[in-house]
Amino acid sequence: MKRIPAYVWLLAPALLFVAAMALFPLLYSLVLSFREWKLAQSDVPGQWVGLDNYWYLLTDDPELMESLWATLIFVGFDVALTVLAALCAALLLQKPSRMSTFTRILLILPFVMSPALIGISFRFFLNPEFGILQFLLSLVIPALDGRIWLADRWLSMTAVITSDIWHWAPYMTLVILGGLASIPKETQEAAQIDGASHWQVFKDVTFPQLKPVLGIVLVLKTVFALKAFDTIFTLSNGGPGTSTQTLAYFVYHTAFHYYDLGYAAAAAYLLTALLMICSFFYLRLIFKK
Amino acid sequence: MTSTSIPIPGYQPTLENRLWTFVQQALILLLISSIILPIFWMTITAFKWPRDVYSLNSAIWFEPTLTNMVTVFQHPWNLGNKILNSIAVASGAVALAIPMATLAAYAFSRYEFRLKKTIFLTVIASHVFPGAVVVLHYFLMI
Numbered sequence: 391m392k393r394i395p396a397y398v399w400l401l402a403p404a405l406l407f408v409a410a411m412a413l414f415p416l417l418y419s420l421v422l423s424f425r426e427w428k429l430a431q432s433d434v435p436g437q438w439v440g441l442d443n444y445w446y447l448l449t450d451d452p453e454l455m456e457s458l459w460a461t462l463i464f465v466g467f468d469v470a471l472t473v474l475a476a477l478c479a480a481l482l483l484q485k486p487s488r489m490s491t492f493t494r495i496l497l498i499l500p501f502v503m504s505p506a507l508i509g510i511s512f513r514f515f516l517n518p519e520f521g522i523l524q525f526l527l528s529l530v531i532p533a534l535d536g537r538i539w540l541a542d543r544w545l546s547m548t549a550v551i552t553s554d555i556w557h558w559a560p561y562m563t564l565v566i567l568g569g570l571a572s573i574p575k576e577t578q579e580a581a582q583i584d585g586a587s588h589w590q591v592f593k594d595v596t597f598p599q600l601k602p603v604l605g606i607v608l609v610l611k612t613v614f615a616l617k618a619f620d621t622i623f624t625l626s627n628g629g630p631g632t633s634t635q636t637l638a639y640f641v642y643h644t645a646f647h648y649y650d651l652g653y654a655a656a657a658a659y660l661l662t663a664l665l666m667i668c669s670f671f672y673l674r675l676i677f678k679k
Numbered sequence: 680m681t682s683t684s685i686p687i688p689g690y691q692p693t694l695e696n697r698l699w700t701f702v703q704q705a706l707i708l709l710l711i712s713s714i715i716l717p718i719f720w721m722t723i724t725a726f727k728w729p730r731d732v733y734s735l736n737s738a739i740w741f742e743p744t745l746t747n748m749v750t751v752f753q754h755p756w757n758l759g760n761k762i763l764n765s766i767a768v769a770s771g772a773v774a775l776a777i778p779m780a781t782l783a784a785y786a787f788s789r790y791e792f793r794l795k796k797t798i799f800l801t802v803i804a805s806h807v808f809p810g811a812v813v814v815l816h817y818f819l820m821i
Contacts, residue, residue, distance in 0.1 A: 395792070489707055493710060511721050514724075519735075520735050560714060
């Protein structure tokens with residue numbers, strides 16, 4: 391008998407775990423997505439319906455279309471603003487000083503907080519009667535006075551996006567700061583000595599060298615924004631109506647409120663397809679290095 | 680903007696430079712307060728009586744109390760049990776994940792074998808799938 395190489399033993403626990411906890415459920419929901427299974431009617435999977443779930447999902451479900459729009463708006467603004475804010479903050483903090491060291495330590499705080507706690511807190515801050523944020527904002531922008539944030543489709547979306555930015559931007563700042571630190575200082579100094587302005591140094595020297603890190607931050611944040619659930623669930627609960635119901639929330643709602651498991655599995659695979667596209671870009675970025 | 684300003688002996692910052700430094704520091708302060716204020720607010724709310732929690736009049740000036748700290752450990756909240764649950768979940772996850780990941784990482788970095796890249800991607804990719812896809816199955820297992 392041939393001796394089993396050591397790497398098999400080393401890999402076995404991790405691979406078995408991944409197979410049991412990720413691959414098997416994935417295949418299982420793939421199978422479910424081709425069947426009809428309304429949990430309210432039956433506790434075993436129903437008949438095979440082929441691609442009917444997907445067909446209905448893509449052609450005949452206004453709720454899904456709204457949900458795709460909400461996802462697009464949420465992910466678009468969330469990713470763009472998070473990365474932009476993180477980049478600005480990182481540029482501000484890269485000059486070593488006592489204040490920036492202190493701020494760097496603070497940056498980890500929002501990230502280590504539970505997303506559910508952030509959602510609940512923002513809900514509390516935005517309460518029309520006793521919410522402190524609602525009160526302060528209506529002092530700055532009088533038009534917001536008396537508006538109920540979570541009852542307005544755009545304000546609610548703004549609140550959800552803001553809370554997610556608050557959660558993620560500080561962490562992304564730390565990542566970009568790491569990227570900035572790895573850029574050789576000589577390149578920036580050389581440009582400065584040659585008479586480049588601050589803006590030119592950033593545009594032509596710092597930014598091109600920062601691109602790989604920014605790319606990774608961008609793709610990672612897109613994946614996390616597509617998966618975002620806890621904050622939306624606790625802050626707006628998908629509402630008002632279905633206006634902040636992103637695809638991840640839609641899957642949850644279909645599965646655990648409508649108990650339509652086959653259909654939810656199909657929707658989940660639609661989300662997975664989107665995530666696969668993002669991951670493809672992410673892996674290309676990583677392996678290019 | 681960049682950290683590369685080279686110190687020059689006898690260099691006097693111009694008004695414009697000083698203004699720029701001031702703007703930068705103001706922005707950093709803004710950053711600090713946008714992180715700290717929500718956390719501060721959550722923290723002081725923990726020390727308020729219910730009547731002060733639901734009122735803006737006593738937003739900053741309120742009579743502090745420690746009753747919440749006691750209540751939260753009593754029925755039906757039982758925070759003590761929940762902390763134990765969290766510790767159990769977290770230590771269980773760490774105890775399983777770190778040894779498995781260490782072994783696998785060692786294999787990936789020290790050995791060459793067929794399908795190495797594919798296996799590596801499979802392990803990584805399992806992290807990317809949305810919780811919703813796999814949670815259906817967890818739900819059914821229970």
